[in-house]
Amino acid sequence: MKTMPSFTRLAGIATLLLTTAGASASLPPPPTAVDLAQRGDDIAWSITEDLTTEIGPRMAGTEAEAAARRWAVARLQSMGFANVREEQFDMPVWVRGAEEASLIGPFLPQKLAIAALGNSASTGPKGIEGEIAYFATYDELVAAPSGQVKGKIVFIDHQMKAAQDGSGYGQYGRARFTGANVAAKKGAVAVVIRSIGTDSHRVPHTGGTNFEAGVTPIPAGALSNPDADQLVRQWQRAQRLTNPATAKDDAEPLRMKLVLTPRNLGTKHSGNVIAEVAGSDPAASPVIIACHLDSWDQGTGAIDDAAGCGIITAAAKHVMAAGQSRRTIRLLWAGAEEVGVFGGKAYFEAHGKEKHAVAMESDFGADRIWRVDFKLPDSAKELSHRIALAVAPFGVTMGQHPAGGGADVGALIAAGVPAIDLQQDGTRYFDLHHTPDDTLDKVDPAQLRQNVVVWTAVLAILANSSDAELP
Amino acid sequence: MKTMPSFTRLAGIATLLLTTAGASASLPPPPTAVDLAQRGDDIAWSITEDLTTEIGPRMAGTEAEAAARRWAVARLQSMGFANVREEQFDMPVWVRGAEEASLIGPFLPQKLAIAALGNSASTGPKGIEGEIAYFATYDELVAAPSGQVKGKIVFIDHQMKAAQDGSGYGQYGRARFTGANVAAKKGAVAVVIRSIGTDSHRVPHTGGTNFEAGVTPIPAGALSNPDADQLVRQWQRAQRLTNPATAKDDAEPLRMKLVLTPRNLGTKHSGNVIAEVAGSDPAASPVIIACHLDSWDQGTGAIDDAAGCGIITAAAKHVMAAGQSRRTIRLLWAGAEEVGVFGGKAYFEAHGKEKHAVAMESDFGADRIWRVDFKLPDSAKELSHRIALAVAPFGVTMGQHPAGGGADVGALIAAGVPAIDLQQDGTRYFDLHHTPDDTLDKVDPAQLRQNVVVWTAVLAILANSSDAELP
Structure with missing residues (x-):
């Protein structure tokens, strides 16, 4: 057999x-x-x-x-x-708490849809404000000198596309899996990523992020794709703005307020x-x-x-x-x-x-x-x-x-x-x-x-x- | 001419x-x-x-x-x-405030995605709790005796489908336009409707609701379609549950907690x-x-x-x-x-x-x-x-x-x-x-x-x- x-x-x-019993021998199987x-x-x-x-x-x-x-x-x-x-x-x-994010300058404040990532630290209930440091990819963040990151809120963008075998997850997912850890080691005050997701709805994609032993966790969240798009458009415009006070061609920073209050139980x-x-x-x-x-x-x-x-x-x-x-x-x-x-x-x-x-x-x-x-x-x-x-x-x-x-x-x-x-x-x-x-x-x-x-x-x-x- | x-x-x-001047007469128009x-x-x-x-x-x-x-x-x-x-x-x-809704019984509490409707009253920051009175359509609510509604949170369901000319909006939209007014007149403590929308995402559809002169506004919100589906499934199960205390075949009520704190400025x-x-x-x-x-x-x-x-x-x-x-x-x-x-x-x-x-x-x-x-x-x-x-x-x-x-x-x-x-x-x-x-x-x-x-x-x-x- x-x-x-x-x-x-x-x-x-x-x-x-x-x-x-008594059934015919020609019964179907x-x-x-x-x-x-x-x-x-x-x-x-x-x-x-x-x-x-x-x-x-x-x-x-x-x-x-x-x-x-x-x-x-x-x-x-x-x-x-x-x-x-x-x-x-x-x-x-680890459990989620309050979560709010807003772009607060140079334009009028606008709320963004955000979800804390698992293992995110808390900003405290009053939240934090900071300048956005934009990175087009996880690899750009890895390559960046600490001076570009220190004291800022890191944003990690990417171009994940749908695939039948889900093969984008491993590559683009690094922004979530370890992006916060990389940003924390370079002195960022928080990290916000474009959701590891292929939709266009105002529903952010959560998921775990991991900090190495010895690295102090920082607040970490994901924006929905439409919100990430909005951040990118405002960031591009902010780069083009001339500072009216100095009349110099230095860019105005894009700023974010972030409130994430998850807790470790x-x-x-x-x-x-x-x-x-x-x-x-x-x-x-x-x-x-x-x-x-x-x-x-x-x-x-x-x-x-x-x-x-x-x-x-x-x-x-x-x-x-x-x-x-x-x-x-x-x-x-x-x-x-x-x-x-x-x-x-x-x-x-x-x-x-x-x-x-x-x-x-x-x-x-x-x-x-x-x-x-x-x-x-x-x-x-x-x-x-x-x-x-x-x-x-x-x-x-x-x-x-x-x-x-x-x-x-x-x-x-x-x-x-x-x-x-x-x-x-x-x-x-x-x-x-x-x-x-x-x-x-x-x-x-x-x-x-x-x-x-x-x-x-x-x-x-x-x-x-x-x-x-x-x- | x-x-x-x-x-x-x-x-x-x-x-x-x-x-x-001097151009050829055969110039294109x-x-x-x-x-x-x-x-x-x-x-x-x-x-x-x-x-x-x-x-x-x-x-x-x-x-x-x-x-x-x-x-x-x-x-x-x-x-x-x-x-x-x-x-x-x-x-x-009128401006939006906090908005939270949960199904709180007979099952474990579950949060629902809700948006207050324009002109909704406030529940106050502590919110209200109540039994759901289910209506499959706006017309069923209109036809219902006050006894089915009084003191309850009315839920209005419907079957809006997409149409090229948008013709579902007038018919199904009544649940939003005047559903709260009808429920208020029958003594409901609040009204929650299935969103006037044709998607399946956790993004509720807001929009104005109107109360007649002399009718005191009540809190009014819309659930996203997936949340309305969830409410309906729980409501159907609650109907089938036998009350274990009395061992009688009377349904256990489905209960909701609602916090909506919009303000009139x-x-x-x-x-x-x-x-x-x-x-x-x-x-x-x-x-x-x-x-x-x-x-x-x-x-x-x-x-x-x-x-x-x-x-x-x-x-x-x-x-x-x-x-x-x-x-x-x-x-x-x-x-x-x-x-x-x-x-x-x-x-x-x-x-x-x-x-x-x-x-x-x-x-x-x-x-x-x-x-x-x-x-x-x-x-x-x-x-x-x-x-x-x-x-x-x-x-x-x-x-x-x-x-x-x-x-x-x-x-x-x-x-x-x-x-x-x-x-x-x-x-x-x-x-x-x-x-x-x-x-x-x-x-x-x-x-x-x-x-x-x-x-x-x-x-x-x-x-x-x-x-x-x-x-």
């Missing part, structure tokens, strides 16, 4: 024969997991809708995230999953929610599939990542319903992903020494899967072809690059666990990512269903793969 | 002949106004960009609107218009800015073309209505540049339109007894003109055909319904002044209308240019129409 293409079907037929998934039930949708409606935003380490864990345990138990449990861990908690509890579909072979290593339960605080985390939890859970449910698989499927609804992958790290600390056959994660929205990438041992070459064949009818092509895995299974993969990525279409993902606009209406039910069908097809194969293929 | 199709061209040729408009200059764009960048939001009766008037006078003078002036008037001023100055292109015949009645200079306070009023001012001004400039017309063209950049058409009324009080040949306004965004509507005297039948022929090459069809005119020329038209509407495509107008998202990036330069070309073609004909056509 090297490939076991008909394991699930055979198991289903056996069950059916046992329960339909029972539905496969993929058949079940294709019936278009609403498991993934209802998880996404219920979680985002009844809990809403689920900031890591807050009461809302704890309520989401209780909700998740109850939902997974009611769906018939085994070993449903919460695994707690501790983490540092210290160490709090978060937790992972884990559930399983028990396999028939207790000795076989499990397949681990992940999503994250926490979200940023301004939207309801529909595409990031309630939909991911809906997708993996619906797929696991369909595989379970079609008959017992050989391997255990373990679902990880990770906590505290957004603010530093604390849930993924906690899972690795608790379970990293256990064997895992393969790891997967759904955390890139709810638009259709268009490509499958593999990082599997040589023994799984045929397995990967089997998977590629199974997903091709749903419009999924085979990628040429190794799978990277998701954040919450990143530690496992770094430790050598094989990985498969079901790449989702990210063309509009960064329109919504980490904004107040990440709400249920952005989830397309038809594309969500395609995700479930593809995940089900892959999961049914993996859960019945042999130890020779995936040790 | 009944139709004078070549007046402008002849005047231009005469000028040219006088200034190019000088450019017409439409030729000039088609060269794709950036007059309309630069007015829109400069006004929205250097002034930004221009709430009626505020210092920002006064700054915009000074800006407008300087700009119109620098462009060579005649009789540029400000005509002041007084008006009551009393009577303040606003003003209209007026400019002219002087005609050759001082006895001929002028053509009046309008836009409005004020905007709501949360966006920069790019599509509503900086672009309108850019369009009419660029068209007038092109007609002026092509040679003197017979009629004077008068530009009205009206003040205080959004909050009650105070500028249009003030213009009518000051100038309503003067003769006007025809009135037009651009105040429906910056997307392309697709239809021309007329409300002209019988004497202008041939004139309207001439206009329809002139705009047809730019994709503009002739409508079957009478022109309505814009708000700022509404009093003139009601008093019998003929009107022409150059109808803009409103398909996406209510995605942006009265939201923070009304910013420069929403203006499409190509469609803006089409507006200018069509306005120029119409204006050149009107400014040279005969007294027999338009008395």
Whole structure:
């Protein structure tokens, strides 16, 4: 039984024969997991809708995230999953406060839409005022002498564009990931970036920023794209203005007022929610599939990542319903992903020494899967072809690059666990990512269903793969 | 000279002949106004960009609107218009304060994006809490007995959809125009409506609401569409919940906390800015073309209505540049339109007894003109055909319904002044209308240019129409 293409079907037929005495021998075969998934039930949708409606935003380490864990345990138990449990861990908690930004000169004051970045320092309730030091890119800031930055509010611009594979995030995202750290080391009083986002709405994109040990955090925020455009236009005009007092051609500085009052609440509890579909072979290593339960605080985390939890859970449910698989499927609804992958790290600390056959994660929205990438041992070459064949009818092509895995299974993969990525279409993902606009209406039910069908097809194969293929 | 199709061209040729002694008789004709408009200059764009960048939001009766008037006078003078002036008037001023809304039960508290409606009362800084009384439509609220409303926070839902002619605004807009008044009369403590808008972003649509004399205003706000969706989902779930205390099947109420602290600042100055292109015949009645200079306070009023001012001004400039017309063209950049058409009324009080040949306004965004509507005297039948022929090459069809005119020329038209509407495509107008998202990036330069070309073609004909056509 090297490939076991008909394991699930055979198991289903056996069950059916046992329960339909007297039925004709020409009965149609029972539905496969993929058949079940294709019936278009609403498991993934209802998880996404219920979680985002009844809990809403689920900031890591807050009461809302704890309520989401209780909700998740109850939902997974009611769906018939085994070993449903919460695994707690501790983490540092940062929460948003007031946030206001205005351009205050040389033109009339104008308010800008801003969101503090995770780990931002506070300006204090009275805020700060400063001259804008403009940098067209993160790299220009890195290259700038401290004299251009010291005592100023650094603004980092960039040109992020949408891409199906989301590849702009790594390059342009540096402005958010470490721009504040670079600015702080050069003596800036604060940093404001153009949102790492591809939309044109007045909804700034938040997300974490990180300061090196020994660097004192400074206030850090992101402007929405239209507000960044406005800042740039005013900055260009300010450069052209002649100082009327001196009649010299020296530029008038563009000035900003900034009020950001986030707080660090210290160490709090978060937790992972884990559930399983028990396999028939207790000795076989499990397949681990992940999503994250926490979200940023301004939207309801529909595409990031309630939909991911809906997708993996619906797929696991369909595989379970079609008959017992050989391997255990373990679902990880990770906590505290957004603010530093604390849930993924906690899972690795608790379970990293256990064997895992393969790891997967759904955390890139709810638009259709268009490509499958593999990082599997040589023994799984045929397995990967089997998977590629199974997903091709749903419009999924085979990628040429190794799978990277998701954040919450990143530690496992770094430790050598094989990985498969079901790449989702990210063309509009960064329109919504980490904004107040990440709400249920952005989830397309038809594309969500395609995700479930593809995940089900892959999961049914993996859960019945042999130890020779995936040790 | 009944139709004078070549007046402008002849005047231009005469000028040219006088200034190019020795030139060949086979010189090409000088450019017409439409030729000039088609060269794709950036007059309309630069007015829109400069006004929205250097002034930004221009709430009626505020210092920002006064700054915009000074800006407008300087700009119109620098462009060579005649009789540029400000005509002041007084008006009551309402300004936004804090605004917060949360759903607070039966689920965990969740914040909603809300904007106070113009003329909303204040909840006081501590806010109010109340049970939601849900109405699927404005008409259901009108039909409801007071007992369903008294002491509650009324929510008005609706199903507005985008339409090219914007025709949903009148029907669904009633929820905003008078919903608060209806709710107040039935004893509601506040009213919250689904935004009169067709987008799905967390940017609520503000706009004025009106209370009858003798009705005490109540707090009134609009939720963004995704927030209204969330309220509806929670309301549906609350209806289904059984009260655990009584174990009876009575619904748990959905509850909201609301903080809106707008203020009435009393009577303040606003003003209209007026400019002219002087005609050759001082006895001929002028053509009046309008836009409005004020905007709501949360966006920069790019599509509503900086672009309108850019369009009419660029068209007038092109007609002026092509040679003197017979009629004077008068530009009205009206003040205080959004909050009650105070500028249009003030213009009518000051100038309503003067003769006007025809009135037009651009105040429906910056997307392309697709239809021309007329409300002209019988004497202008041939004139309207001439206009329809002139705009047809730019994709503009002739409508079957009478022109309505814009708000700022509404009093003139009601008093019998003929009107022409150059109808803009409103398909996406209510995605942006009265939201923070009304910013420069929403203006499409190509469609803006089409507006200018069509306005120029119409204006050149009107400014040279005969007294027999338009008395």
